[in-house]
Amino acid sequence: MIRKYVDVICLNDKGGNTRPLCLIWDEVRKIPITSIKEICPRSSLKAGGSGMRYTCVFSSRLVRHLFYDRGKWYVEMHDHVI
Amino acid sequence: MKRTILHCDLNCFFASVEMLYNPELRKVPMAVAGDPKFRHGIILAKNVPAKRKGVKTAETINEALQKCPELIIRRPDYPSYQYFSDRVRSLYEEYTDKVEPFGIDECWLDITESIRYFGSAEKIVKDLLYRVRNEIGLTLSIGQSFNKVYAKLGSDLAAENCGKKISSLAEIRDLPADRLLGVGYSTYERLKSYNIFTIGDLAEKPLDFLHGILGKNGETLYCYANGMDLSEVEDTSSSSIPKSISNSMTPSRDLYDMDDVRLVLTILSDSVAARLVEQGMYFSCVHLYVRNSRLQIRSMQTSLRENSDLAGDIFQCAVRLFEENCDFSMPYRSLGVAVSRLSFAKQISQTDLFGNEIYSLKRKKEEKALEEIRRRFGYKAAMTLRILEDQELSGMGPDDDCFFPDENFRR
Known part of the structure; x- marks a missing residue:
């Protein structure tokens, strides 16, 4: 597993909370985030890293963890996918 | 309880x-x-x-x-x-x-x-x-x-x-005494020469005996071994006040003469004074640590008649300590400067009839001007010529080489 750093469009609300809205995978694919199931501090033991973990449901009903670590967003993915 | x-x-x-x-x-x-x-x-x-x-x-x-x-x-x-x-x-x-x-x-x-x-x-x-x-x-x-x-x-x-x-003590009685906090290599060697090998041995010895062989440290170790350490865990909600501020430096090469030593002490004094001013504190005791190329460490200290926050005073005391106590029979690997007996108030003292008060006031103004320049434009905006002369040795700003984080001194 590796960390793939991604661009993310976020909403910073009046209460100071950050909510990721859309994940920009590459120049073509933009994946909207339908809902967020859980936000908690977690480390990623498989891909490495540690930060705030957002359990996101994407439009395709796919559930994935999105990590926010010191100003950067990343997802965990298998090496062979790239 | x-x-x-x-x-x-x-x-x-x-x-x-x-x-x-x-x-x-x-x-x-x-x-x-x-x-x-x-x-x-x-x-x-x-x-x-x-x-x-x-x-x-x-x-x-x-x-x-x-x-x-x-x-x-x-x-x-x-x-x-x-x-x-x-x-x-x-x-x-x-x-x-x-x-x-x-x-x-x-x-x-x-x-x-x-x-x-x-x-x-x-x-x-x-x-x-x-x-x-x-x-x-x-x-x-x-x-x-x-x-x-x-x-x-x-x-x-x-x-x-x-x-x-x-x-309880019974659980750790058989452990070697050097596992205890405060027992380093040389203390352990000393204890061994008195047949004290384990924490249990240390705890059983009378307080007076330990005081006799290790001084004040012996009393502390007696309390530690017997579980009588009463020191409180410091509350983080109350602001912690530093007891001393220090910096040390291992330059890129050994120090062979007084010019090298002066250069390193200039950087260290500037750095310690900058941190003192940041805290708004004054010192009245200066410590100097030297380590030679065989890694032997010596420390010495001196007190000031009147407290100060000037880098020049730290530098002068450190140089005096070095000149009085050290020679160059062996090159020096690293130096450290510390200030202690810190207070927030400037001591009001009797003006010295024969001292040069005006000179010291001038020096203070000069240092404050330097501080302001460095605060606005960085340390390298105004430096003494000594630092520029040997860039290899000094090649760093004072804050770049702080070996001891601040929290180490807030006990």
């Missing part, structure tokens, strides 16, 4: 942070070490596979590579370590407000009052181990006891990601 104190120690902290971001390093021998180019090339932390190969903390990179040629060396990333240290500390603060740091990776927690909210000390220990591992990705060893010294010993004895409770 018996206190419940935890000592939490992050296991091989620097190496763990590196492995957290590079999981592939978990299975291979890896160590974090300083840069040999700047003569900081010693092992700062190592992982378990490296430990199995015999790599030890504080040995040189070459020694480590001889034992383990496949050892992977990583350079330290201090901002990252500070970030994780702060995160772990804020997690501790969810359990108690009495958290006292001891270096970057260790903390004492007084949880006496917290037990009634969380159930039991064991539950807090279990919670901390679980949360630090899962939320932050690091592992802890936790020592639990009724005083800080036994708690620290407990964390030293505990395995990785485990807790160890020490309830």
Whole structure:
């Protein structure tokens, strides 16, 4: 597993909370985030890293963890996918 | 009421942070070490596979590579370590407000009052181990006891990601005395010459006897060994006031003459004075530490008649101490300057009829002007010629080479 750093469009609300809205995978694919199931501090033991973990449901009903670590967003993915 | 104190120690902290971001390093021998180019090339932390190969903390990179040629060396990333240290500390603060740091990776927690909210000390220990591992990705060893010294010993004895409770002296009686906080190599050698080998031996000796052989330190060790350490875990909610401020430096080459020493002392004095001014404090005692090329350390100190916050005063005292106590029979590897007896108020003193008050006032104005320039444009905007003359030796600003983090001095 590796960390793939991604661009993310976020909403910073009046209460100071950050909510990721859309994940920009590459120049073509933009994946909207339908809902967020859980936000908690977690480390990623498989891909490495540690930060705030957002359990996101994407439009395709796919559930994935999105990590926010010191100003950067990343997802965990298998090496062979790239 | 018996206190419940935890000592939490992050296991091989620097190496763990590196492995957290590079999981592939978990299975291979890896160590974090300083840069040999700047003569900081010693092992700062190592992982378990490296430990199995015999790599030890504080040995040189070459020694480590001889034992383990496949050892992977990583350079330290201090901002990252500070970030994780702060995160772990804020997690501790969810359990108690009495958290006292001891270096970057260790903390004492007084949880006496917290037990009634969380159930039991064991539950807090279990919670901390679980949360630090899962939320932050690091592992802890936790020592639990009724005083800080036994708690620290407990964390030293505990395995990785485990807790160890020490309830009485009987449990640690047979351990070697050098496992106890405050017993270093030379103290242990001294104790051994008096047939004191274990913590039990130390605890059984009369107080007067220990005072006789080790002075004040003997009394402290007597209390430590008998579990009579009553020192409080410092409350983080109250602001901590530094007791001393110090900086030391290992330049890129050894120091052979007084010019070299003056140059290094200029940088160190400027740096210490800058930190003093930041705190708004005055000092009245200056300490000088020297380490020669054989790694022998000497320390000396002198007092000022009137307290001050001037870099010039620190420099003059340090140079005087050096000239009076040291010679160049052997080159010097590193120097350190510290100031202590700190206070927030400038002492009002009788004007010296025969001293040059006007000169000292002028010097103060000069230093304040220099400080303002450096505050606005950086240290390198205004430097003494001495520093520019030997860039190889001085090639750093005063804040670039602070070996001892501030918190070490806030006890």
